[in-house]
Amino acid sequence: MIRDLIYVLLEKTIDLYIKIRTRFDKEYMIKNSSRIREWKLIAYAYSRSSIGVLGGLIVFITIILAVIGPLVAPQPYWVYPIMENPETRYLPPCIPPICSGRPLLGTDEWGRDLLSIILYGFRISFVISIVIVLLGAPIGIILGLISGYKGGLVDETIMRLTDIFISFPGLILAIAFASVLPQRIREVLEANIYLRDFFSYLFGLRPQEYGQLAALLSVWFAMVIVWWPGYARVVRGSVLSVREQPFIEAAKLLGLSTWKIMTRHILPNIISPVLVMMTFDLATATLAAAALSFLGLGPQEPVPELGYVISKAGNFFPEKSLHVVAIVGSVLLFIALGWNLLGDSLRDILDPKTRRSIEYRFERRRR
């Protein structure tokens, strides 16, 4: 039932996209009929894979919570109830039928409602992972394309550069960058009020916490610096195998520019493993950013970064803060699990070899 619903939804989206394209180009549908057929096949294959649907559902919930989280959070994160009532520190969770009058998921070190903390933290974790991957992947893809297609000295230089970044333990490099960057970013944020407002809005924080914002952005930059070499390597490897194909030679003979050959003829042929990698990396980036905050390199009080909340609770583990570590930890697990499940199914779906077996069923269904 839910599978058919998802398939219909995806098919309608593809149809809508075709309709928009047809406005500008009358023959779009005829020219791209095989491509459209492939898209619909992918949509069908996706709707048939149960882990993919589950992962998509979790990702959908994550996105919704990340968007609306800071807006619906019952308590603001910058108010510390512990100032008025010391008893509110690390209250255990309270499920309605059994007890009442206390916050649903308990409280943290400062007596803040854990549910609100998580809702704010969702936005931070989600935005940071998305931006790390969306910035890191294009840098890696472009360098990998250039390096694989040009070859020679350019290739050698770029690959030695990625070697340098890869032979560092990733976390150590990120720690190093995250610890030197905040001061510089802080100066920029101090000078530019619009930038400060934009980023605080993006992360769901208050503009006056720009010092913490600078720490958050430095984690972000550090991760981007660490992230791109992986993509550069994978893309270069795939480019090398595509480069010698006859259709690239044909494109060269037709006199297409190097840029056009790279973006229009090579990139579409190598993009699916990269897309799968990006999906998996969204999970890894979420966890790695939380790990940096856990080590105390990200934002500090009062910003509710999930990793930082866990590291604070860790000091009183397990007597008082078991519920904080368990609940916030499972929130991180939830986000990462969604991306990993989605990536797992995309790997099967976007691979033309495994997709063929699904195609048969698809064709039978159409008839």
Add this chain to the structure above:
Amino acid sequence: MSLTNFIIRRIITFIPTIIGVMFLTYIIAYAIPTDPVRAWVSEKLTDPTIIQRIRSEYKFDAPWYEQFAFLISSLFRGELNDPVRHKNVFDEIFSRFPVTFELALLALIFLIIISIPLGIIAALYKDSLVDFFVRFLALFGSSMPSFVLYYFMILIFFTYFKATYLAGVPTPSVSCATTLNSLPQSYPVIGGIISFIGSVPIFGAAICGEWDVVTETIKRLYVPALSLALLNGGFVARIVRNSFLDAISSESIVFAKARGLKKINVWRHAFKNALVPIITIIGLNFGGLLSGAVIAETVFNIPGLGRYMYDSISRLNFPALIGSVFLVAIIYLIVNLIVDILYAYIDPRIRY
């Protein structure tokens, strides 16, 4: 190409990488807007002449290329000093590295015990319960925040079962250490090798016959090692499963079956063919573990290399950082090299 030529070429290509790694480390250290000397000296010693002296000692008043040359040259002469602890950087590193090595070794053993049997069983019985479990473990390992897993391992093994402890790391007794250190004088070659192996506490204790120290060390480190292995085990098991499946469906195995070889012999052939990707992934994992599991060492309170690097970053102690990064890059090089040599040994086609 012969194996020796292959090895030499591999080593030469790593030299520019190592110089680049150190330059990158230096840039990180140089990018700090604050004055590192202020962070090194304690509050009492803010006497400007002392600060000036330290500054000239580490060439802070010189241009950047002289600073870099100074750091590199003192690194190769082994005279780089840790300005916070006032000791030689290499002494500090070598007092911590054995602990990281013990942890990495235990984690590697757990990793192999977990992943290889699971992967092979999952490949032989595809779509069975074991196959599902491997898939679950891989998903769990890549989705679980490592520090949360560590906390729960502490909860289970330390708080409930009291089967481990979290303070200090056991070392062999003083008499044992002095005996080991004096060995090279009496037996130059063999004694040197034994004392080198014995510099890792657990091996040293084993050589001296202090078995209680060995068991104590294992008791101290098996929980973090098991957690590290659990985080990576599923992923490695999946690689084992996939490469084993590839190997088993290859034409040579079909031929071996057709020829009527015994089942166990067929599997032996398949396993040898499947070994290349398995060795890569396990080697990479081991290299990563040797360079210090920062989070595990922080949560479990283990005084290892990862902790040292983390501490030196947070105190802007970049002579120590450059020394440790140099060591880590060398370790990475050696592990990569061993993996490559094993490749070339197993699969002669790679020696192109």
